[in-house]
Amino acid sequence: MDIYEALYTTRMMRRLHPDPIPLDTQARILDAAIRAPNGGNTQRWHFLAVDDPALKHEFAQLFRQARALEYEKFSTGTGPMVAPAPGVDPAAHAETMRRIKGSGNYLADHFEEVPLLLFVFAIDDLGGANIYPAIWSILLAARAEGVGGVMTLVLRNFEDRVNELLGVPVEEGWEMSAMLTLGYPRGKWGVAANRRPVQEVSSRNHWDSPFGVEVPEPLWPPDGEMTSGPTAVR
């Protein structure tokens, strides 16, 4: 798969078939992911795959509780997703949140069907900086395999229980960074839409100065319907 196709179409997939992901596919995904950059190449990461139905059932209950907690924070005006980015219309933000919640509800309601949960642990993930390249590589490699998923953090609300259920050696410093739900998507892959264009989120030499190029439409696929290229701005 062309790398741009992977970059443009690795959307979060919450509606998954229950079919298992073969072990050799899982191996290819993780073997690609461990090539990711990491500070000092210390590789203080651990990937814990969960496919045991009884464990998945435990995590399903925890996930639903954790999600309810997050949305409680959201409704009381706290939590990370409350505020739109500066300059973004609050109504548009609210609509985005409404859509994410709808598809998140599906994931929560069908959590037991997700064939593979991949917990990612790190020692000192530097606020995520030291582990997110590997997590994104997992999702990109999964995309190349036709496997989709979502990165979630909500189970960190119940970190102690997660550690207990999984037997994590916390005394060594391991902390849960994220949990990915992975499986074969029910929906179709498409370009990750609903993104503010490059010129709105970039500048050059000074915060208020234009980046210099406008990108009215996604530049991939190059010869698809979206043929308009970048426009130089004077």
Ligand SMILES: Cc1cc2nc3c(=O)[nH]c(=O)nc-3n(C[C@H](O)[C@H](O)[C@H](O)COP(=O)(O)O)c2cc1C
């Ligand atoms: C740090 C982080 C945490 C996220 N947590 C969740 C989550 O708990 N549940 C969920 O459904 N999606 C989660 N997402 C996925 C985002 O909601 C998703 O990337 C965003 O809505 C854009 O959707 P798209 O990538 O499909 O275009 C998370 C993404 C990141 C980077």
